[in-house]
Amino acid sequence: MPQTYIQSSSLKPGIVTSLVLATLIFGVSSGAAQEFQTEQEDTEVVLAPDAFSPYAGRNFPTRPLWGDSHLHTEVSVDAGTMNRLSQADAFRFARGEEVTTTHGLRAKLSRPLDWLVVSDHAEMYGLMPQLLAGDVQVLASEQGRIWYEALTAGDPQLAFNTAMEIVASLSGDEPPIDNPKAIKHAWENYLKTAEQFNEPGVFTAIIGYEYTTEGANNLHRNVLFRDGPLRASQTRPFSQYDSKNPEDLWAFLAEYEERTGGEVLAIAHNGNLSNGRMFSMNAYDGSALTEEIASMRARFEPLYEVTQIKGDGEAHPFLSPDDAFADHDTWDAANLNGTEVKTPDMLAGEYAREALKRGMQIEADLGINPFKFGMVGATDSHTAMATAQEDNFFGKHSGVEPEPNRWEHLVIEAPDPELSIFGWKQAAGGLGAVWATENTREAIFDAMMRKETYATTGSRIGVRFFGGYNFTEEDALSRLPADAGYRKGVPMGGNIGAASDGKSPTFLVAALKDPISGNLDRIQIVKGWLDPETGETSEKIFDVVWSGDRVPDANGILPDVGNTVDVANATWTNSIGAPELVAVWEDPDFDPLMPAFYYTRVIEIPTPRWTAYEANRFGVEMPDYVPMVTTERAYTSPIWYTPG
Incomplete structure (x- = not known):
């Protein structure tokens, strides 16, 4: 052209x-290495022997590495009530292998991913596989025995009702089954699985989990480790049962770094369902934001999940009326379960562009910008399959896989039917691109910390x-x-x-x-x-x-x-x-x-x-x-x- x-x-x-x-995608090394040295001999120009190739000596990222920082398997309590694919299945699928879905469909990516975070929920981590297998540690509790008997009684309706009861129990202040040993066992199994599929230079299995708090208001975070199992095994997933305050999560992560010498970051979940709380100008308890809290958020949350299955979070037409592209896969009627109707004043605390503006205002006051984040996309799929491509979309969860009426399936049933979410509303997205110098945990993490990342709604545009x-x-x-x-x-x-x-x-x-x-x-x-x-x-x-x-x-x-x-x-x-x-x-x-x-x-x-x-x-x-x-x-x- x-x-x-x-x-x-x-x-x-x-x-x-x-x-x-x-x-x-490719380039030559930064300026220090690429001044061609020449010598004049009569009329012939002679290049220095080490300077001919413009690709030699490159010391910066040369291609984006594609991945998903938010994926759930059977190990997550909510996913595990319907999904029978394991963490190993998730890594295999991301690496480009074909898997069989929970309902027996064959599935495969058009192109493998370069990296993946299996970020199963921290709350009662690993419960469902243990419960269905009759794990003795889980059955040692009365609630565990009741749920196990209901799930294995051979009554499909009873099993479904029990599964919904288990999911609903996540909203409580205390875990219905409090078994630290079972969680430790599940976490250690995950670390072994991640290490098994981690192949530096080929595919990176980043260790992580999701901290899920304020359920319906979606103030969740995905926690990612730079470290391997040796350090990650010295902690365990921090859950809402430890604290529903994200500020306590940051303190927990700071303690982990100080104690182990490791490094960790958190990615704020899509905020478009938080009803104004994700990017509040105040502290979690409503008090004035302090320099300490702003600094902790800036330190531990360098990235924001700007797009995923539950809608796009870059901009909103109410906030950006002159933006012809602002209304993209918009979910803006209520919070996650439809229990609180959204009002226009909430929107400014939910979308990335407005948060970036708010961050400058806070910096002018406190000297710290807590919302100085980079962009990343993710699926938040609960199928164990990172399928963000429009022609290969397997949906949010395994309860309904591709079938003729999936589009009208009730995904979220709200008290007001007008606020319920049906299948067609789901977005087939997104993906995260990282400009890392190599495909390793350390290089990808470092790129995330310097925010050399971008998000897409599912396609692999090079930018x-x-x-x-x-x-x-x-x-x-x-x-x-x-x-x-x-x-x-x-x-x-x-x-x-x-x-x-x-x-x-x-x-x-x-x-x-x-x-x-x-x-x-x-x-x-x-x-x-x-x-x-x-x-x-x-x-x-x-x-x-x-x-x-x-x-x-x-x-x-x-x-x-x-x-x-x-x-x-x-x-x-x-x-x-x-x-x-x-x-x-x-x-x-x-x-x-x-x-x-x-x-x-x-x-x-x-x-x-x-x-x-x-x-x-x-x-x-x-x-x-x-x-x-x-x-x-x-x-x-x-x-x-x-x-x-």
């Missing part, structure tokens, strides 16, 4: 170039994003943009300060389509900033570079890319959009006195949603209110600008 120069809404020329995979002050349009023409990116600036998750010469920041952005998904519609940069005089925050979305010869209208609005989806046949054509997009963009509204953040959002052309695939496969008709088309997208971690 020839180079095409187009005008962006920022009145800066964007650049579309024909990039191959090496352009976006590079760098910020600095010296990027030029020539950098977007390079076949190795990562070289310029690392040499001249900082990657996603990084920080830039004020330029001494008063320059405006420049950003190098590049995206490559998923080979088996839709072409790219556009790359956008989302900017948020704080006015230090008023304390008010603002946002603006810039279309930086896009496909085709579209021209923004008088209001700067870029026309839609179009839609080639054939819903009836669940297919589309890539006759619109672009396979690659790259540009250098300069902030036209930059004010050096105002703190700001910038992140990239990449939008694909429309493609069939999982519901369209299902309608086609099973020959069913779904009502008009069921969406059949989706626009996959990627969200990068921000780059922050701090005055001074």
Whole structure:
């Protein structure tokens, strides 16, 4: 494709170039190693013998590693009431092996993942497999015996009612079966399994679990270890029975690090069902936020799960009315079980973009930004299978697997039927991409800590994003943009300060389509900033570079890319959009006195949603209110600008 120069809404020329995979994903080493040394001998130029290859000596990440940081198996109490796939099955599936589902379907990923966190719930960790197997430690309790007899009596209705009773028991203040030995045994078995499937350089089994608190208000966290079994065995999963206060979780993690010399982080669960509590401006108990609490959150929660099965959490149309792409797989009626109706004032405490703005406000007051997080996507699947792809979506839990009427199955039954959630509402997402230097626990963890990560809603879009002050349009023409990116600036998750010469920041952005998904519609940069005089925050979305010869209208609005989806046949054509997009963009509204953040959002052309695939496969008709088309997208971690 020839180079095409187009005008962006920022009145800066964007650049579309024909990039191959090496352009976006690979690069040369950072500037220190790549000045070619030459000597003049008559008219012949002689290169130094160690400097010919532009790929030699690279010391930065060269490809994104794809994974899922939030997956449940039979070991989780809620999943284990329906799911019979083990933690080993989950790792096998993620590595690309075929498995048989709980209901007997054959399942396999289109492409293996690079890493996986089996994050089973900490609450009564491992109970269901032990209960069904008649484990003597579990049956030593009266409640264990009652549940075991009900589950094994051969009465399907009794077994189902008992399973629902077990799930409901998770909302209590005390565990119905308090057996630390059984939990320790299940945790140790998990550590052995993770070690069995961990193969440095090939596949990484990251040790982790989910801390599940405030059930219906979804203040959950996924805890990830940098460490292997030797250190991880010196602790056990921290649960809501220890404390429902996430601040106590952070203290527990700090104690673990100090005691063992290990390292650990937590990823906040999607907050769109927290009814305003995930990104509250106050402490957990409602009191004023302190510097200590803000520091603990900033330290232990470097990432946020921005998209997953239970909806997308980047932005909301109420908060961002000028954002045409804000209303994506939106769950915003109530909290998780529909017991508390959501009101508009709650939304600001639930979505990533607003949280990033709130973080700057808190920093202006306390000097610490507790919401300075990067982006990651995950499935939160309870099937033991990380299936985020639209044409391969196995749903939230194993109670209902792909079948003709799955779309209308009642997933969450609320007291008010209007607030209940049905199968079609589930989103087939998401995935996490990590720019790690190698596929190991340590390298992936380190990349997460520096926030060099991004989220997608399920497709595997390749994205590079760098910020600095010296990027030029020539950098977007390079076949190795990562070289310029690392040499001249900082990657996603990084920080830039004020330029001494008063320059405006420049950003190098590049995206490559998923080979088996839709072409790219556009790359956008989302900017948020704080006015230090008023304390008010603002946002603006810039279309930086896009496909085709579209021209923004008088209001700067870029026309839609179009839609080639054939819903009836669940297919589309890539006759619109672009396979690659790259540009250098300069902030036209930059004010050096105002703190700001910038992140990239990449939008694909429309493609069939999982519901369209299902309608086609099973020959069913779904009502008009069921969406059949989706626009996959990627969200990068921000780059922050701090005055001074």
